[in-house]
Amino acid sequence: MGSSSSKSSPTPSPNTSTSTIDYRAKPTMDDLSNTNNGGVEISKSMIDFNLGDKPCPLKYTVQDQFNIVNMNKTKLKFHIEPIQPKEFQLSFSPSSGTIEKGKSKLIKVKLIVNQKINTNHKIVLRIEGGASHFLTVKIRCETGVFGVDPTTLECVEDEGFSVPSILVSMKKSLIESGGLQQEGIFRLAGEQNEIKRIKETMNRNEFTSSTDINTIASLIKIWYRELPSPILNSVPTEKIFYSSDVDECVAAVNNLPEPQKSLLNWLLNLLLQVSSYSSVNKMTAQNLAIVVSPNLFDQRSSNPMEGLVMSQKCVQFIHNVLLNRISQYRYSKSIEI
Structure with missing residues (x-):
């Protein structure tokens, strides 16, 4: 059991x-709509590598990207905390850093899938002194x-x-x-x-x-x-x-x-x-x-x-x-x- x-x-x-x-x-x-975002906007919350319904290839790098916009009156520090399971490798560039007030930061995402898997993988974007944000990495490569x-x-x-x-x-x-x-x-x-x-x-x-x-x-x-x-x-x-x-x-x-x-x-x-x-x-x-x-x-x-x-x-x-x-x-x- x-x-x-x-x-x-x-x-x-x-x-x-x-x-x-x-x-x-x-x-x-x-x-709900007025909930405090901590002065941060994210251009997309679903990272799907622009594959749509196409299967994600194995052992091949696919890429995506999104923007973090700082709407605060001061600069902010951020850090992305992905959990790395053995089924795939996920990387962010940069994975941490600072964003000046009123500016945005482009985050590039790379994925290599090691074995067939279907999952909606959650990652955490932490803002120093502010609220955490959640993004979903959509991976679909398993048929059946x-x-x-x-x-x-x-x-x-x-x-x-x-x-x-x-x-x-x-x-x-x-x-x-x-x-x-x-x-x-x-x-x-x-x-x-x-x-x-x-x-x-x-x-x-x-x-x-x-x-x-x-x-x-x-x-x-x-x-x-x-x-x-x-x-x-x-x-x-x-x-x-x-x-x-x-x-x-x-x-x-x-x-x-x-x-x-x-x-x-x-x-x-x-x-x-x-x-x-x-x-x-x-x-x-x-x-x-x-x-x-x-x-x-x-x-x-x-x-x-x-x-x-x-x-x-x-x-x-x-x-x-x-x-x-x-x-x-x-x-x-x-x-x-």
């Missing part, structure tokens, strides 16, 4: 507060069933929704292995080596299950997280931001284009099944929304406060829709009785 230690889990415990901001609060869009356009995959009907067959296979494995009753399912991370191994077999269209239930749950989240266009990014920002009205959240889901609509509804149905065993697995609708929502939305702004608020609003959005789904399910069961 996957380790239950906090170090192995990529998502916070639902019972642990990670912020002083209440995701149920109701700030205005003006509050992860990180690709879902319309290119073989789809099957499952519970009334047309979804890639790999999702149905993972759900079947999860349920047959007792995943619905597993405490902390979708919250606890699977074993990283096992996740990598099974993911590689899936990308070769050779699905194999795992004795680690948390690995399968993790792979379902990873599949959604690595979509070229995250599902909730297709929902108008204001619909997520003002997510206190359940009916409006449900309407926003119903107005999603395909395949996003079917993909989200399929996932919500799976989460509904998981929540029905919450007395055993401890995963209530709120807990599930907290651990699953981050995989459905990619914050494109470098503004850290905006990213924090929007991520929490996504939690509320999914929580509302899931509560509505649970209510409908219970009502249908009472009618049957």
Whole structure:
């Protein structure tokens, strides 16, 4: 089984507060747009090396660039802190330095990918005495069933929704292995080596299950997280931001284009099944929304406060829709009785 230690889990415990901001609060869009950027503007928050949908080549240098603009009345010092995994080499020139007031600094980015990987890699731009900013390095070079356009995959009907067959296979494995009753399912991370191994077999269209239930749950989240266009990014920002009205959240889901609509509804149905065993697995609708929502939305702004608020609003959005789904399910069961 996957380790239950906090170090192995990529998502916070639902019972642990990670912020002083209440995701149920109701700030205005003006509050968000006026959030202090620390007097810094960044020309782009998504670094994709201008590849678009083209795969990133292996062991070949690709380049991109962006500008940091200092709007402060004094010069500032900056430092970029990338984490260097073994799968690729990422460098910034310059990676640190000063920017005079009213001036900008051009930052050149170089990437060499050592092995096939699909990821949205986060880096931190630290401003001395100011707020940190976040940028996303988009890397797509692995073909298969992860990180690709879902319309290119073989789809099957499952519970009334047309979804890639790999999702149905993972759900079947999860349920047959007792995943619905597993405490902390979708919250606890699977074993990283096992996740990598099974993911590689899936990308070769050779699905194999795992004795680690948390690995399968993790792979379902990873599949959604690595979509070229995250599902909730297709929902108008204001619909997520003002997510206190359940009916409006449900309407926003119903107005999603395909395949996003079917993909989200399929996932919500799976989460509904998981929540029905919450007395055993401890995963209530709120807990599930907290651990699953981050995989459905990619914050494109470098503004850290905006990213924090929007991520929490996504939690509320999914929580509302899931509560509505649970209510409908219970009502249908009472009618049957």
